[in-house]
Amino acid sequence: MTAFPVNEISLGIESFGPDDAPLVLLAGGTTMLSWPDALCERLAAAGRRVVRYDLRDSGESTTADPESPSYTLRDLAADAAALAGALGGGPAHLAGIGVGGMVAQVAALDHPGAFSALTLVGTRAVAPGPVDDDLPDHDPATMGRLFARPMPDWADREAVAEFAATGAEILGNDPAAARTTAARIWDRTPGTAPAVQLANQLGIVFARLDCTPRWRARLPGIGVPTLVVHGRRDRFFPVGNGEAIAREIPGARLLVLDEAATTIPAAAVGEVAEAMLTLG
Template sequence: MTTVHVDDITLGIESFGDDDAPLVLLAGGTTMLSWPDALCARLAAGGRRVVRYDLRDSGRSTTRDPEAPAYTLRDLAADAAALADALGAGPAHLAGIGVGGMVAQVAVLDHPGAFSALTLVGTRAVAPGPPDDDLPDHDQATTSRLFARPLPDWADREAVAAFAAAGAEILGDDPAAARTVAARIWDRTPSTAPPVQMANQMGMVFSRLDCTPRWRERLAEIEVPTLVVHGRRDAFFPVGNGEAIAQEIPGARLLILDEAASAIPDAAVGEVAEAMLALG
């Protein structure tokens, strides 16, 4: 793991594979660890240079004030394009997961020359908040359970890991995997201050981020090969969101993971990697 300076910020990155291979850039959702190690390794074994990175206010990237971010979704999209340019590999295959998928959609729309392909995992085509009437919202019973829990002591690594494991169980993800990832995220978080931990562990900075203007109406402008991956059991961004994206991006392929929820499970890594490599 290292950092790259782009414009006036620092982005934390981790690289896999040959530096001269075609670049696959993985936008975190919000940290790079949203992308499984095994998937990064499979993509690298398929002849790709894989770089996963932390969004601002997470991991090793610039962290200032997650409660009052002085940047917008458009700035995060520009970060992706600037990072692809800084890595010097020509147009990159950009992938985003969760809120990172929102970043990736806007990045390809606003900076089309920077990217050669697009993968979107477990995301939707509208900003955080109420969705469009034709899109399914978060499952209310699930989110009520998820957000009714008392927050952990953010200075207690084990308490944070246990909190993440319990949340994964509610969402239908693997609690053991979530516990391990949360502990790794805690180790990389620059502060135990609650706003910083919540930005890293829960992505709460996105609830305060300026995500205007809308971009859903522009999805038909995307011309690069696109893969949309969605878990059929995803209660946070239900599968109808992925189906809508795939319908609105010309030629997009939809890959539904029947046994997955919001995270990419180990059992699906090979299938997802194969589909991503097929984009070029």
């Protein structure tokens, strides 16, 4: 892993595969560890240069003030385009997961020349806040259970990992995998201040961003091959959100993972990698 300078900040990146291979750029949601190691390795083994990166205020990227971010969603989209250009090799296949999927949509719209293909995983076409009437919102019972839990002691690595595991169980993800990933994120988090930990573990900083203007109406303008991946058991962004994106981007392919929730489970890595590789 290393820090890479773009747009007067640094982004934490990790690379897999040969530097001269076609680039697949994976935007974190919010940290790069949202993308499974096995998926990165599978894509690299198929002849791709895979670079996963942390969004601002997470992981090894520049941390400023997660409680009051001075940047916008469009700035995060510009980061993706600048990173793709700086890494070289021509237009990149851009992939985003969760909130990183929102970044990827705006990046493809605002910087179309930077990207040759788009993969959107477990995301939706509207920013945090009230959802459009035709889109399913977060499952209320699930949200109630998630936010009824007391916050952990952020200075206690094991407590944070256990907090992530119980959250994964509520969301329908693998608790053991979530525990391992949370511990890795904790190890990379610059400090134990609650705001910084929330930005890294839960992505709360994203809810404080300026996400205007709306971009959903612009989705028909995306002109690159697009794959939309969504878990059928996703209670955070229910599958209707992915279905809507796939309808609204011309020619997009929808891949619904019947046994998945908000993350890419180990059993689905091969299917997702194969689908991504068909885009180029």
